[in-house]
Amino acid sequence: MKKLRFLYQTWYTFDIPIYDHSYTLKIFPRENERQYIESLVETMSYGSSHSYSFDAFGNKTVYGYMGEPHDQFGFEISGIAVVDGEKKERDSRLLSLFRSPSSMTQPAQVLREALKAACDNCLEKSCYKKSFDKLTTVEKVMYLSDCCHESLAYTPEVTNIFTSAAEALTLGRGVCQDYAHILLAFLRLLHIPARYVVGFMSGEGYTHAWVEAWCDGCWQGVDPTNAKLIDEGYIKLSHGRDYNDTVVCKGHFYGQAKQSQKIRVQVEELPG
Amino acid sequence: MLELNKHVNTVNALLARYGVKFGIYKNHTFKEQLFPFDTIPRVITHDEFAYLEKGLSQRVTALNRFLADIYGEKRILKDGVIPEEFVYSSSGYLAACEGIMPPKGVYSHISGIDLVQGKDSAWYVLEDNLRIPSGASYPLIARDLCRKASPSTFKRNHISDNRDYAALLKETMDSVNTGGINVILTPGRYNAAFFEHSYLAEKTGAVLATGNDLAVMGDYLYYKGYGGNNQKVGALYRRVSDEYLDPMTFEETSLIGVPHVFDVYKKGNVALLNAPGNGVADDKGIYYFVPKMVEYYLGEEAVLHNAPTYLPFYEEDRAYVMEHFDNLVIKDVAEAGGYGVVFGSSLEGEEKQRLKDLVNEQPRRFIAQEVIDFLDLEVLDRDGVVERKADLRAFVLTGADQVHVWKSGLTRFSRIEGCSIVNSSQGGGFKDTWVLSR
Numbered sequence: 001m002k003k004l005r006f007l008y009q010t011w012y013t014f015d016i017p018i019y020d021h022s023y024t025l026k027i028f029p030r031e032n033e034r035q036y037i038e039s040l041v042e043t044m045s046y047g048s049s050h051s052y053s054f055d056a057f058g059n060k061t062v063y064g065y066m067g068e069p070h071d072q073f074g075f076e077i078s079g080i081a082v083v084d085g086e087k088k089e090r091d092s093r094l095l096s097l098f099r100s101p102s103s104m105t106q107p108a109q110v111l112r113e114a115l116k117a118a119c120d121n122c123l124e125k126s127c128y129k130k131s132f133d134k135l136t137t138v139e140k141v142m143y144l145s146d147c148c149h150e151s152l153a154y155t156p157e158v159t160n161i162f163t164s165a166a167e168a169l170t171l172g173r174g175v176c177q178d179y180a181h182i183l184l185a186f187l188r189l190l191h192i193p194a195r196y197v198v199g200f201m202s203g204e205g206y207t208h209a210w211v212e213a214w215c216d217g218c219w220q221g222v223d224p225t226n227a228k229l230i231d232e233g234y235i236k237l238s239h240g241r242d243y244n245d246t247v248v249c250k251g252h253f254y255g256q257a258k259q260s261q262k263i264r265v266q267v268e269e270l271p272g
Numbered sequence: 273m274l275e276l277n278k279h280v281n282t283v284n285a286l287l288a289r290y291g292v293k294f295g296i297y298k299n300h301t302f303k304e305q306l307f308p309f310d311t312i313p314r315v316i317t318h319d320e321f322a323y324l325e326k327g328l329s330q331r332v333t334a335l336n337r338f339l340a341d342i343y344g345e346k347r348i349l350k351d352g353v354i355p356e357e358f359v360y361s362s363s364g365y366l367a368a369c370e371g372i373m374p375p376k377g378v379y380s381h382i383s384g385i386d387l388v389q390g391k392d393s394a395w396y397v398l399e400d401n402l403r404i405p406s407g408a409s410y411p412l413i414a415r416d417l418c419r420k421a422s423p424s425t426f427k428r429n430h431i432s433d434n435r436d437y438a439a440l441l442k443e444t445m446d447s448v449n450t451g452g453i454n455v456i457l458t459p460g461r462y463n464a465a466f467f468e469h470s471y472l473a474e475k476t477g478a479v480l481a482t483g484n485d486l487a488v489m490g491d492y493l494y495y496k497g498y499g500g501n502n503q504k505v506g507a508l509y510r511r512v513s514d515e516y517l518d519p520m521t522f523e524e525t526s527l528i529g530v531p532h533v534f535d536v537y538k539k540g541n542v543a544l545l546n547a548p549g550n551g552v553a554d555d556k557g558i559y560y561f562v563p564k565m566v567e568y569y570l571g572e573e574a575v576l577h578n579a580p581t582y583l584p585f586y587e588e589d590r591a592y593v594m595e596h597f598d599n600l601v602i603k604d605v606a607e608a609g610g611y612g613v614v615f616g617s618s619l620e621g622e623e624k625q626r627l628k629d630l631v632n633e634q635p636r637r638f639i640a641q642e643v644i645d646f647l648d649l650e651v652l653d654r655d656g657v658v659e660r661k662a663d664l665r666a667f668v669l670t671g672a673d674q675v676h677v678w679k680s681g682l683t684r685f686s687r688i689e690g691c692s693i694v695n696s697s698q699g700g701g702f703k704d705t706w707v708l709s710r
Contacts, residue, residue, distance in 0.1 A: 022488075022519075022520055022531035022532060023520075024520045024521075024532070024535075048489070049488075049489040050490070051490045053538060053539065056367050056368050056369065056370035056371060056372075057367075057370075061535075063520065063532050063535055065487065065488065065489065065531070065532070094370060096346065096349060097360060097367060097370070099356075100357065100361070101361075245367070250520060252519045252524065252531050
C-alpha cells in the first residue's frame with residue numbers, strides 16, 4: 001500500500017476576453033477497490049453557476065457557466081490517495097460495451113494484420129515460450145502490451161487528440177494516448193473487454209493514459225507506453241471507451257481568442 | 273370529396289401562405305420548396321384502423337421497453353435475442369445514455385411509424401422513427417383548411433376529428449414534465465420542419481425557443497426571459513437531433529444546442545422529448561428484430577408485420593441476398609430520407625457487382641427487403657386522376673400513463689408514376705388521412 005500526495009493544476013489564458021463560456025471537467029480521482037482518496041481540495045474559477053454530475057462511466061464531473069467576459073480560467077486539485085496494488089476493481093457493468101470497437105479504436109486492416117503477426121510470433125517472441133492461445137488472459141494482455149510498446153517510437157507532437165489507433169500504428173510514432181488506443185483495439189479484436197484510463201503516474205509532469213483489461217473477473221491495469229503492469233504509483237482519474245470519454249477539460253465559449261495552457265502535475269510518495 | 277377537389281388550388285395557396293414548406297439544404301445551398309397537397313384523402317375504415325391502432329401501440333410499447341432495457345439491464349442481449357454488435361455498432365446508440373431512466377420511463381414520446389399497404393391489402397411496417405419524426409402538422413393544418421373550404425364534406429362523412437393532435441401532444445408533455453414550462457426547441461427558421469415547430473408551439477401553448485434562448489444554471493434548465501426573468505423548463509420537446517443537442521456531451525461544434533442540458537436531464541430535472549439515444553431502436557438493422565422484441569417483452573405475437581427483410585450479417589441471409597439480388601431493395605442503414613435505397617434490379621454489370629462486394633465486405637451496413645407491391649392511391653394530377661404509390665406515417669404518442677394512436681396520419685405519395693420513394697425530401701406530395709369514425 002502506498003500513500004501518494006498529488007497536485008494537478010491547469011491554467012488557461014486567453015489573449016482577448018471570452019464570454020458565454022460553458023465547461024465540463026473530469027478531474028476527480030475515482031474511488032474504488034484499489035484506490036481510496038483520503039483528502040481532496042478543489043480550487044477553481046467556477047463562474048456564475050456550477051454543479052456536479054457523473055457521466056455514463058461513473059466519472060465525476062464538475063460543470064458550469066461563466067457568462068461574463070474573462071481572460072483566465074483554471075483549476076487546481078490536490079489531495080492524498082491511498083493505493084493498494086493487491087486489490088482490483090471488479091465492476092462488471094458495461095462489459096459488452098468495452099468489448100466493442102469505439103470511434104478511435106476501429107478495427108482497421110493495419111490493426112488486424114499487426115495483431116495477427118503478434119499472435120503468430122508469440123511462441124518465439126514472448127517470454128512465456130508458449131503459443132498465444134495457450135496464454136492466460138493476463139499473459140495475453142501483457143504480451144500484447146509489449147508488442148504495442150514496440151510498435152511505436154515514443155514521439156511527442158506527431159499525433160494529436162484526433163489520431164485513431166490505426167493512424168498511430170501506421171505512423172509508428174506517438175504518445176501514451178496512442179499506445180493505449182492500439183492496445184485497446186487489439187484486445188477488443190480478441191473480444192477482451194478493455195477500457196481507456198486517464199490518471200497520474202509518479203514522476204510524470206503531465207496526465208498519463210493507460211489501459212485496463214478484464215481478466216478473469218477483475219480489471220487489470222497495464223501501461224503499454226512503459227511496457228509494464230500498473231503499480232501503486234498510478235492514480236486513476238477516469239475511464240471510458242477511448243480518449244473521447246475521458247477528456248479532462250472541455251469548454252465551449254464565444255470570442256476569437258488565442259488560448260495558452262499551463263499544466264502542472266506532481267505526485268510524491270508519503271512515508272507510510 | 274368531389275367538392276373538395278374544386279378547392280385544391282385555394283388550399284395549396286393557403287398552405288404556401290402559412291409557410292407549409294420544406295427547406296432542403298443540399299450541396300451548400302438552401303432551397304425551400306412547397307409540399308404539394310392533394311385533396312383526395314386516404315380513407316381508412318373504422319375496423320381497419322382499430323387493427324392498426326392495436327398493432328401500433330403494441331409496437332411502440334415494445335420499442336420503449338427495448339430502449340429502457342438497452343440503456344439499463346440489457347436482458348435482450350444477454351438472452352441472445354439480438355446480437356450485441358447490432359446495438360453497439362449502431363450510430364444511434366449513445367453510451368452517454370447508459371444508466372439513465374428518463375422521467376416517467378418514457379423514451380419515445382412521439383413515434384412516427386411508416387407503413388405501406390400492399391396490393392394484397394395487408395399492411396407492412398417499413399420503418400420506425402423514434403428520434404424526432406416530423407409531419408404531424410401537415411395533415412393537421414390541411415384538415416383545418418379543407419374544413420373551411422368545404423364544411424359540408426365533413427358534415428356528410430363520419431371522419432374522426434384529427435384536430436386533437438395538439439391536445440394530445442400537450443398532454444404528453446405535461447405528463448412527463450418535471451416542473452416548469454413546456455418548450456419546443458427549434459434549430460431555427462432554416463430547418464426543413466420549421467413550419468411544424470412554430471405551428472405546434474402555437475397550438476400547444478409551448479414556448480418556441482432556439483438554443484440561445486435557453487441556459488442551464490446549476491441543476492436546472494431555464495428559458496431566458498426579459499430582464500433576467502428566467503423561467504424553469506420542465507419539458508423540452510427538442511426538434512434538434514441528438515448529436516447537436518448538447519455540445520458539452522455530443523458534437524462539440526454545435527451552436528444550435530444547449531450546453532449542459534444533458535447533465536440536468538440526467539439528474540431528472542427536465543424531460544427531453546424524445547429521449548436522447550432513441551436512434552438505436554429505429555436503426556434499419558434493429559428494425560429486423562422489432563417483431564422479436566414484441567414477443568420478448570410483451571409475450572405476444574406482433575400484430576403488425578415487417579416487410580420481409582434479410583440481414584446480410586447472417587450468412588444464410590447473405591447467400592439469399594446474393595442469389596435474389598434483382599428482386600430485392602438494398603438499404604444502407606446509415607442513410608435516411610430516401611437516400612441510400614437501391615433496387616437491385618436497377619443496377620447493371622459493374623455497378624451491381626460493386627454494391628454486392630460492398631454488402632459482402634460490410635454486411636452490418638445493409639439490409640435487404642422484398643419489394644412490396646404497394647397499393648396505388650388516386651392522386652389528382654394536372655390531367656385528372658392518376659394512380660401513385662403512397663405510404664402512411666402514423667403517429668403514436670406515449671405519455672406517462674397511456675399510449676395513444678392519433679386518428680389520422682401523414683400520407684405521402686410519389687409524384688412520379690411507378691416510383692415508390694415517397695419522401696418529401698425527394699419531391700413527393702402529401703394527403704390528409706381520414707379515419708372513419710364508424
